[in-house]
Amino acid sequence: MINIVLFGKPGAGKGTQAEFLKEKYKLTHLSTGDIFRFNLKNDTDLGKKARVFMDNGELVPCEVTTAMLIDEVKKHPDTAGFLFDGYPRTLDQAEALDKFLPTIGSSVTATIALEADDEILVARLLERGKTSGRPDDQDEEKIRVRYQEYNEKTAPLIGYYKEQNKFYAVNGIGTIEEITERLTSVIDNL
Numbered sequence: 001m002i003n004i005v006l007f008g009k010p011g012a013g014k015g016t017q018a019e020f021l022k023e024k025y026k027l028t029h030l031s032t033g034d035i036f037r038f039n040l041k042n043d044t045d046l047g048k049k050a051r052v053f054m055d056n057g058e059l060v061p062c063e064v065t066t067a068m069l070i071d072e073v074k075k076h077p078d079t080a081g082f083l084f085d086g087y088p089r090t091l092d093q094a095e096a097l098d099k100f101l102p103t104i105g106s107s108v109t110a111t112i113a114l115e116a117d118d119e120i121l122v123a124r125l126l127e128r129g130k131t132s133g134r135p136d137d138q139d140e141e142k143i144r145v146r147y148q149e150y151n152e153k154t155a156p157l158i159g160y161y162k163e164q165n166k167f168y169a170v171n172g173i174g175t176i177e178e179i180t181e182r183l184t185s186v187i188d189n190l
């Protein structure tokens with residue numbers, strides 16, 4: 001089983017690249033953002049728990065997110081592997097994943113970060129907000145909160161995975177195809 005964590009700031013292109021990678025490597029794509037948005041739209045109990053955090057650009061509490069993720073992983077016992085997109089986003093979550101995966105005989109294979117400058121990313125998000133309908137992409141203040149959350153809570157994961165020799169960085173600026181190429185060359189050499 002191969003488990004890839006796609007890592008990057010909001011707007012870095014994780015979702016776009018995940019679409020290609022999941023096809024190429026036959027991976028199950030788990031995007032916590034997408035799962036939350038689905039639950040919000042359908043007004044489920046999970047959606048109700050996540051809404052205020054998401055609307056403000058804050059992270060949803062770890063217990064809620066991790067329970068949800070584990071449920072999703074368990075739905076795919078026969079998969080060739082997972083492409084985690086948007087999880088883990090805190091040290092607690094990374095530790096939770098490192099505890100859980102061995103219970104299904106697995107582990108994180110690699111974490112690959114898509115890197116880009118903040119100004120480019122904020123511009124991308126505002127552009128996406130015009131068509132995506134995502135409220136968290138339409139308001140610079142919320143975008144700012146998401147970057148603050150990233151810097152405080154998610155950036156420390158870089159050191160966490162580097163210590164395990166599982167961290168790879170890829171330049172996230174270029175055409176979609178160029179970036180896919182960079183990602184696949186990392187994965188093919190794992």
Ligand SMILES: Nc1ncnc2c1ncn2[C@@H]1O[C@H](COP(=O)(O)OP(=O)(O)O)[C@@H](O)[C@H]1O
Binds near residue numbers: 009053060093
């Ligand atoms: N692993 C997570 N932990 C906590 N909250 C999360 C997680 N993944 C997604 N969320 C919530 O969903 C929102 C949108 O997620 P996502 O679409 O991945 O965002 P972005 O485009 O900012 O990377 C986040 O701002 C957060 O509120």
